[in-house]
Amino acid sequence: MHITKDLVAASATPLVLGILAEGESYGYAILKQVNELSGGQLEWTDGLLYPLLHRLERLGHVESAWQTPESGRKRKYYRITDLGRAELAEQRAQWTAVVETLRGVWNSGPMLRPIAAPAWGV
Amino acid sequence: MHITKDLVAASATPLVLGILAEGESYGYAILKQVNELSGGQLEWTDGLLYPLLHRLERLGHVESAWQTPESGRKRKYYRITDLGRAELAEQRAQWTAVVETLRGVWNSGPMLRPIAAPAWGV
DNA sequence: CACGATACCTAGAACTACTATGCATTGCAG
DNA sequence: CTGCAATGCATAGTAGTTCTAGGTATCGTG
Numbered sequence: 001m002h003i004t005k006d007l008v009a010a011s012a013t014p015l016v017l018g019i020l021a022e023g024e025s026y027g028y029a030i031l032k033q034v035n036e037l038s039g040g041q042l043e044w045t046d047g048l049l050y051p052l053l054h055r056l057e058r059l060g061h062v063e064s065a066w067q068t069p070e071s072g073r074k075r076k077y078y079r080i081t082d083l084g085r086a087e088l089a090e091q092r093a094q095w096t097a098v099v100e101t102l103r104g105v106w107n108s109g110p111m112l113r114p115i116a117a118p119a120w121g122v
Numbered sequence: 123m124h125i126t127k128d129l130v131a132a133s134a135t136p137l138v139l140g141i142l143a144e145g146e147s148y149g150y151a152i153l154k155q156v157n158e159l160s161g162g163q164l165e166w167t168d169g170l171l172y173p174l175l176h177r178l179e180r181l182g183h184v185e186s187a188w189q190t191p192e193s194g195r196k197r198k199y200y201r202i203t204d205l206g207r208a209e210l211a212e213q214r215a216q217w218t219a220v221v222e223t224l225r226g227v228w229n230s231g232p233m234l235r236p237i238a239a240p241a242w243g244v
Numbered sequence: 245c246a247c248g249a250t251a252c253c254t255a256g257a258a259c260t261a262c263t264a265t266g267c268a269t270t271g272c273a274g
Numbered sequence: 275c276t277g278c279a280a281t282g283c284a285t286a287g288t289a290g291t292t293c294t295a296g297g298t299a300t301c302g303t304g
Contacts, residue, residue: 099221
């Protein structure tokens with residue numbers, strides 16, 4: 001299953017903030033995590049993630065710091081800020097609202113009768 | 123609560139297909155329905171909806187036909203096609219997958235420990 | 245010492261969506 | 275009987291964003 005561009009875009013920010021809410025991490029690791037975590041359905045590229053991280057930092061939702069492990073390359077670790085946590089909560093609320101609306105439509109709730117249902121082709 | 127542009131974009135197609143899956147309708151009515159249905163949270167404009175309907179028609183997901191009611195203006199009624207129903211099912215599956223992934227992150231499932239959790243600021 | 249994996253970054257083309265505007269009809273308030 | 279709000283549909287063009295493609299560099303391993 002290939003996931004729509006729009007859906008990928010809409011879920012990117014809450015996913016990253018959600019992951020960082022559990023602990024610091026860095027770009028490459030986040031990438032692997034998301035790709036595995038979704039069973040390969042969300043095919044993120046680094047070209048998607050890095051600009052997003054930069055944007056989140058510019059907005060003050062995350063902070064970053066370089067770290068050089070004993071062995072291996074330098075990594076830029078990201079940490080969520082209080083503002084970021086607030087944003088995450090906001091995003092969760094929005095997702096909940098939209099999912100509720102969709103569920104309403106998909107379950108054909110009684111409030112969803114069409115306003116007019118004329119015979120087709122008259 | 124103002125809903126993100128991305129989220130609006132991602133939910134627009136499944137919402138419209140979902141509404142039309144319950145019966146024919148026309149632009150203006152769909153607009154009112156969505157705005158009310160979401161408690162005013164999804165603020166759709168006609169400039170968003172009409173191009174979307176045209177696109178869905180171009181893709182063969184919906185069909186349209188003009189109708190003139192006894193009283194009132196002419197309306198262009200839209201009806202979902204078999205292809206559209208297939209697309210709707212596909213979209214539902216995608217939404218489910220993404221929502222599941224998000225839920226996993228938000229609930230801090232045990233599989234979501236960060237790969238490395240170094241002391242910050244070292 | 246070469247190659248695959250790790251790790252990060254960005255310019256610019258390619259695409260897309262939203263604003264603003266336009267048109268036409270109907271029904272109701274004044 | 276007139277003028278305005280609501281109904282109803284449509285699109286051009288800009289303003290914006292996103293993805294592709296490429297670039298840099300280090301490390302571990304065969």
